[in-house]
Amino acid sequence: xxxxxxxxxxxxxxxxRVRSLFVSLCIFGAFSPVALAQAVIEGRVELPKSHLxxxxxxxxxxxxxGGVLATSPPLAVVYLEGSxxxxxxxxxxxxxxxxxxxxxxxxxxxxxxxxxFPNEDDTYHNIFSYSPAKRFDLGRYxxxxxxxxxxxxxxxxxxxxxxxxxxHMRGLILVVDTPHFVTTDVDGHFRLSGLPxxxxxxxxxxxxxxxxxxxVELKSGSTLHVDFP
Amino acid sequence: xxxxxxxxxxxxxxxxxxxxxxxxxxDRVDQALTFSAFNDNVRxxxxxxxxxxxxxxxxxxxxxxxxxxxxxxxxxxxxFFDSQLGPHVYFFVQSRFDRGFDPRDEGAQxxxxxxxxxLTPWDDGRFTLQAGKFATVVGNWVPRHLSWENxxxxxPLPYENVTPLEDKRAPYYGYFTGxxxxxxxxxxxxxxxxxxxxGISVAxxxxxxxxxxxxxxxxxxxxxESWNATETGFDNPTVSARIGFRPNQMWNFGFSASxxxxxxxxxMATLPNGSDIGDxxxxxxxxxxxxxxxxxxxxxxxxEARFEVPGIxxxxxFAWYLEGKYKFTPQFFGAVxxxxxxxADVPDGFGGSAPWGHDLWRADIAAGYRFTSHxxxxxxxxxxxxxxxxRDFGHALYAQFTVRF
Numbered sequence: 324x325x326x327x328x329x330x331x332x333x334x335x336x337x338x339x340r341v342r343s344l345f346v347s348l349c350i351f352g353a354f355s356p357v358a359l360a361q362a363v364i365e366g367r368v369e370l371p372k373s374h375l376x377x378x379x380x381x382x383x384x385x386x387x388x389g390g391v392l393a394t395s396p397p398l399a400v401v402y403l404e405g406s407x408x409x410x411x412x413x414x415x416x417x418x419x420x421x422x423x424x425x426x427x428x429x430x431x432x433x434x435x436x437x438x439x440f441p442n443e444d445d446t447y448h449n450i451f452s453y454s455p456a457k458r459f460d461l462g463r464y465x466x467x468x469x470x471x472x473x474x475x476x477x478x479x480x481x482x483x484x485x486x487x488x489x490x491h492m493r494g495l496i497l498v499v500d501t502p503h504f505v506t507t508d509v510d511g512h513f514r515l516s517g518l519p520x521x522x523x524x525x526x527x528x529x530x531x532x533x534x535x536x537x538x539v540e541l542k543s544g545s546t547l548h549v550d551f552p
Numbered sequence: 553x554x555x556x557x558x559x560x561x562x563x564x565x566x567x568x569x570x571x572x573x574x575x576x577x578x579d580r581v582d583q584a585l586t587f588s589a590f591n592d593n594v595r596x597x598x599x600x601x602x603x604x605x606x607x608x609x610x611x612x613x614x615x616x617x618x619x620x621x622x623x624x625x626x627x628x629x630x631x632f633f634d635s636q637l638g639p640h641v642y643f644f645v646q647s648r649f650d651r652g653f654d655p656r657d658e659g660a661q662x663x664x665x666x667x668x669x670x671l672t673p674w675d676d677g678r679f680t681l682q683a684g685k686f687a688t689v690v691g692n693w694v695p696r697h698l699s700w701e702n703x704x705x706x707x708p709l710p711y712e713n714v715t716p717l718e719d720k721r722a723p724y725y726g727y728f729t730g731x732x733x734x735x736x737x738x739x740x741x742x743x744x745x746x747x748x749x750x751g752i753s754v755a756x757x758x759x760x761x762x763x764x765x766x767x768x769x770x771x772x773x774x775x776x777e778s779w780n781a782t783e784t785g786f787d788n789p790t791v792s793a794r795i796g797f798r799p800n801q802m803w804n805f806g807f808s809a810s811x812x813x814x815x816x817x818x819x820m821a822t823l824p825n826g827s828d829i830g831d832x833x834x835x836x837x838x839x840x841x842x843x844x845x846x847x848x849x850x851x852x853x854x855x856e857a858r859f860e861v862p863g864i865x866x867x868x869x870f871a872w873y874l875e876g877k878y879k880f881t882p883q884f885f886g887a888v889x890x891x892x893x894x895x896a897d898v899p900d901g902f903g904g905s906a907p908w909g910h911d912l913w914r915a916d917i918a919a920g921y922r923f924t925s926h927x928x929x930x931x932x933x934x935x936x937x938x939x940x941x942x943r944d945f946g947h948a949l950y951a952q953f954t955v956r957f
Binding site: 374375376377378379380381382383384445446447451452453458459460461462463464465466483485493531532 | 583596848
């Protein structure tokens with residue numbers, strides 16, 4: 324945007340308008356979520372030992388493929404709990420079924436997120452969950468299924484995904500009631516940025532039985548270091 | 553009826569345990585029973601099912617239930633060990649502790665029902681070689697014959713309805729009067745359950761087609777004792793095969809055939825002079841079809857079986873069923889099945905001919921509920937009609953509670 328200053332009697336009035344606009348922007352900016360989202364939390368979560376690779380039950384499959392299934396390393400989800408302003412509906416996420424595993428094996432989403440479950444194998448899958456946070460059964464569906472089967476996760480909690488056809492398949496969706504969450508890397512490191520100042524509870528979900536938490540006070544522009552041993 | 557109520561009560565009590573906690577506990581049991589070594593190249597998993605079954609029926613007991621009372625309680629613990637040795641070798645074992653392979657009201661057994669080593673040289677599944685004691689490649693019921701996968705408590709009619717033919721004694725003219733003279737366990741069906749006989753198989757998939765063939769020590773109609781290599785050798789092997797066509801994931805069509813001697817060694821003394829067990833075969837042709845789409849699954853199988861009977865000729869029978877399962881909710885499902893079997897005529901020894909068995913039909917209806925992904929309750933009612941049988945209609949009620957770990 325460019326402002327053109329006129330020379331003459333209107334020039335002073337224009338200058339005043341521009342100054343008022345500049346001041347307004349500064350005031351608005353100072354209290355807007357964008358400007359408030361300045362704090363950063365980083366740290367490390369102590370992760371559990373690696374999962375063992377599953378053993379596929381092939382007893383009654385006349386035709387079986389060889390190969391060893393890939394395993395996802397254990398990861399944690401770190402999220403900030405508190406009261407945050409409502410935002411627009413979260414973007415749609417995906418958990419694919421590929422090579423008879425869920426990809427990703429752990430997906431954190433905000434409450435209200437729609438998750439699609441595309442089948443990228445050349446066989447049927449039947450994704451279901453009996454978890455209290457979301458109970459559903461997508462039935463058997465093909466790789467080219469349109470629309471891609473999906474579910475909206477509208478209650479916070481842990482949802483365990485399974486396949487009715489492939490007993491070994493397990494996936495997790497952690498539904499959190501906050502827009503501020505992140506998955507750690509394989510070493511447990513995390514960085515949550517764009518956080519508003521204030522007092523909150525920082526939680527680290529490690530597995531179905533372990534969620535660690537720590538109260539935190541965030542100040543604008545600060546970087547807080549938190550480890551979950 | 554008391555037995556039936558006991559099973560349902562146990563199921564309901566077990567399900568009063570908080571579901572999420574129970575599910576998480578059994579998931580952890582699953583992880584604890586998985587082993588790994590040599591950088592994950594050798595992996596093993598111990599798993600199993602505990603089935604508590606109750607049957608309430610009119611005499612004579614239906615199918616392969618062996619009981620003189622009208623109700624029996626049949627607990628069964630099945631343990632499985634699956635092992636993956638590198639990417640190309642798979643080994644599995646199934647052991648059961650129960651009151652016999654077929655439900656009966658006395659005794660207890662521990663058996664090694666299955667064990668097999670499978671080699672898969674190529675990753676695309678074009679060829680596998682398997683050796684051991686394992687389920688037959690014939691038909692499409694085997695993949696769902698275990699309690700967790702089977703929508704019903706019992707098996708389809710061709711797998712459990714005994715014909716008037718024995719495998720320990722050859723019949724004689726006038727034998728097929730329709731009255732079973734011996735104890736039911738002396739008679740044989742067209743296919744005895746999953747037929748865990750001993751032998752080798754090859755299987756694979758090429759494009760939309762799949763194939764499987766096996767050479768086993770016992771016929772499809774053979775009794776569980778015959779499946780062990782120590783009991784029945786390979787002097788008279790049975791050869792079975794199936795060709796499958798899968799145009800897409802929804803449909804699967806299969807054609808099966810089997811040929812092998814069906815008499816046990818005990819029958820030798822009753823065979824005509826100069827003849828041998830290997831002279832009398834059971835020949836089976838089978839067609840199967842399955843369909844699956846979202847919450848609906850359908851299966852059908854058709855079997856034409858011929859038994860070569862000494863002194864009588866060919867005794868033919870045709871058995872078929874159509875089975876459907878539908879999931880009404882994520883946890884509640886229902887299933888229905890229509891079964892029929894027909895018997896052809898054989899010489900009656902008086903210059904005429906008569907059917908060698910009683911034609912019958914059976915309607916099965918079942919409902920199941922999965923409390924968690926590890927616990928399931930099924931209830932089934934069956935109505936059987938047998939033409940000229942001991943009674944026109946027979947009723948049976950089944951309950952089965954399963955814990956899978």
